[in-house]
Amino acid sequence: MTTNQRLAPLLQQYDWATERLLSRLAGPASDSGDGTPIEVPPMSDDEYLWEPVEGCWSVRRRSDGPGSGAAKLIGAGEWGRDAAPRSPWPPPVTTIAWRLDHLTETLLGRASHLGGDRSFDRAAYESSPDAAGAVERFREAAAVWRTALLGVDEADYDRLGLSTYPYGSDADEVFLSNVWWQNQEILHHGGEIGLLRDLYVRLGR
Template sequence: MGTDRLGLLLDQFDCARERAQVRLTGLGDEEYLWEPVPDCWSIRRRGEATTARAFGPGDWVLDLGAPDIPPSEYAEVARQAADGMSVAKIAEDWSVSVRRVEEVLAHTGPVRPDRTPITTIAWRLGHLHYGFAGGWEWAFGERRRDPKLMVDFTPDASLALERFWAAIDRWREAVAGVTEEQLDTVGFSQYPYGSDPDDPFVDVLWGGNLEFIHHMSEIALLRDLWQHRG
């Protein structure tokens, strides 16, 4: 195991990836699209999606609702403001109004739990896929393609996994070549959704690992629930 910053992040990512691949073995189409409760977010045929901002370049789109800042992210918004980011820039990063950011910054007392939709395995994989594909494009690629148009979502679980692991492996290979100077470079990633352009790249990598781990944990739980459904 590496003890330098990049080595630790890569080792963590590799461990999470290995466990995730084992947990995803045998995923079938029905389980991949399973909606355990009503009103789940998933992938749907274009024209059948009911969410406000469903997106994708092909026949299938990924559900996405109206933009907001969930309570679990209030501390992150406060950090952005404390670091000197303007309210207008925070609002742009979160795709919300300035008034909404001001409400979040004015909040006091306990933060209520998030009330977010339950999402299917297909949604969670699609979310990770376009995030890592876009992350590669805006850090190591041409920095021009919209991440939301880079992944052709599919109801075929095997095909989705094949494409997903290819994107993950390309990201991992590129990250392995990052220098110490690049780790500390603010804006090394220009990913257009979120705060990447304002963060050192080491923070972006840390956040990417966290995103991968927590969504794969959710997928693992959904697989367990699928096995015991009914």
Template sequence: METGRVRTDRLGVLLDQFDCVRERAQIRLEGLGDEEYLWEPVPDCWSIRRRSEAVTPRAYGPGEWVIDKGAPDIPAGEYAEVARQAADGMSVAKIAEDWSVSVERVEEVLAHSGPVEPDISPVTTIAWRLGHLHSCFAGEWEWTFGERRTDPHQLVDFTPSAALAQERFWSLLDRWRDAVGRVTEDQLDTIGFSRYPYGSAPDEPYISVLWGSNLELIHHMAEIALLRDLWQARF
């Protein structure tokens, strides 16, 4: 259904949200230069680096440049999600597989009671956040609409060029938007329509996966916008 230019059907609401975020994000990233793109505002940032200079145990990428990734764990902010997964009937073994942790670690999380300590997360550069988004959307496309064969960690050739990174990213989002726009009502309700292997996508109806993808784009683009503000105010 459409009311004026606004769609009110389930897919339409998510597509309109995506389009709005993408438009604002592209405007917000205009003028991004290489120095700002790679700027590390504090020590020990996560970023993209040459493979020979990687500082994290699971940094990945198919080419010379890789993106930082730390040891697997379940952050405190996701304890409630793990409890929900268990309550919905997901086995401890499957939860452990999805999070790349041990069964014992999942059992520890499920046994936790009371408040949790805030996560201490690394500060990440604009290059990292944009590369992370690119990797996520590339993997989601491949494992939903593509051949579902290539390791998501090998899909994005990270680059130190802000202009090239954006060119590749916006092109990918165009392909993503085109494919999602053709999803049917039945596919929205299909559990496992996305087979993206990192996370719970294969265990969720596709409409939930789309909701999560929009959220990922929104919150990382908001973080990029803040980093741009800090860059401008650093003097």
């Protein structure tokens, strides 16, 4: 299938961002930026949940309740992600677990509300308590979103509300804006995750 020229650069950016993040999380190597591969150890569970400062938001056991400044734990199951009706200011520092779980949830949710059955409900989403499971779930969610993108007809690119994802401004945006926004989510949270991995090696052990 030929990718439409309007979608192609965004899809190329998306592929680069997801692959860069996955290599930074799971290894065995990642591009240093100049083409030189750098060895990357797989992320441990301790690193996944590491809280570098007091008051971090994270993914945590539901029985322990939400963290400092959070009002609830998003989702279902034994573990959930810290959240509040309105995020506090300044924003809390968040763990790798929080950032990766947030990305996975938005990818799955947006895919469901764009090209899926539109049944995704954040209240039923289950967070991953371990690093390996979280990385694999992100990998799967990234593939699901990519498939949804390729399923959109070019004639719908400029139609408002093509995505009905209820946890953002998607319904008020055109398709390519939805794609751009999800890309920047991966780019900026991916950068934050990379920095946290660097800090963990030096401070967290």
